[in-house]
Amino acid sequence: MPKVKPHRTSPSLDMTPMVDLAFLLVTFFMLTATPSEDVAVVVDTPSSTSEKQLPEKNVVQLTIDKDKRVFFSMSGQPIKIKTLDQIAGKYNLTFTPAQKQRFAALPDFGVPVQQLPAYLSLSTEDRKAYKQPGIPYDSLNNQMIEWVMAARSVSVGQFQQAPYIAIKGDGQADVPTVKDVIESLQEKKLNRFYLITDLEMQPVASK
Amino acid sequence: MAEIQQQADSGGKGGKKRAKKMSTKIDMTPMVDLAFLLLTFFMLTTTFAKPNVMQITMPVPPEPNDPEPLALKASEAFTVLLGEKNKVYYYEGLVDATSKPELKVTDFSSNGIRKTLLERRSRVPNTTVLIKPADNSNYKNMVDILDEMNITQQKKYALVDISKDDSDLIQSSGL
Secondary structure, eight states: OOOOOOOOOOHHHHHHHHHHHHHHHHHHHHHOOOOOOOOSSSOOOOOOOEEOOOSSSSSSEEEEOOOSSSSEEEEEEEHHHHHHHHHHHHOOOOOHHHHHHHOOOSSSSSSSGGGGGHHHHSSSHHHHHHHOOOOSSSSSSSSHHHHHHHHHHHHHHHHOOOOOOEEOOTTOOOOOOOOHHHHHHHTOOOOOEEEEEEEOOOOOOOO | OOOOOOOOOOOOOOOOOOOOOOOOOOOOHHHHHHHHHHHHHHHHHHHOOOOOOEEOOOOOOOOTSSSOOOOTTTTEEEEEOOOOOTTTEEEEEEOOEEEEOOOEEOSTTTTTTHHHHHHHHHHHHTTTTEEEEOOBBHHHHHHHHHHHHHHHHTEEEEEOOOOOHHHHHHHTTTT
């Protein structure tokens, strides 16, 4: 009687479906990804129970940090350049095409407009190291509102729709600064804006 | 790793040496590694969450030649003052030179200002809340109190500048 050997199957796994799945996921993430930009200042927003989402397009954002600095950012690269042109015309400044491209690529900025050409000419490392003073927003030299109005007029020309104005304040920002910003907006009859917040759970208001 | 090369067993007889057939299988493991590396990279650099927003509509500032707006009745007014160190002061009615309402202090917890607001509303249904952030309060308090208005479904409220009477009231109360 010969011994019956059990037939050994080789312990090999077919990895092909795994690769398929992995690449399917990769392509999905590649297509849905919006790379997180490194912004000039990190702001810890307070939380609220509001579930409204910030619109994706046509947003003008004012960031207020703890040190009373105001930063400006807006969505849309072509309209950014047009806005810069408007401001340059107003303050009699000239920007080179390279500087304009740089400006369109920046997520946000917080320098007075007179220093903006020099700031845009800095290399990336220098720009990261440079401590931005914030955009002036006092009543004598209110460049912040000029930026908002310029962005507004360009957006209206482009999309026939006024941009959404969002204020992103640090939780530790002081109220007078926020009030000054709001008052500047109100002087230009901009009475509706959004405050950017984090989401927290809606508590049950007990009766 | 996932493949083990099988030794082709040479049949014991000294037969013809066949050209060894290579298997057409490719080891896919490195490919999987690469795919998952890319996958994790994209997962980590993606920002999914769009920020939430709270909409505020400020009242339109009155024009110089507008008619005087209706004055708020003292019986309907309920004032919330935001002080330093996350304190919330509140009083009923209006403050002026003649009347000094009683100032009370509370906080942002669920048993604090929220309870007070609901209790006040059950007594005076058409309450108007005046929110006055003091200069030493912070923006977080301001958002929190606006949020409380949403939570308690307070319809009529307004952000107002703090007056000297209000700050004097906080000073003199010593709370």
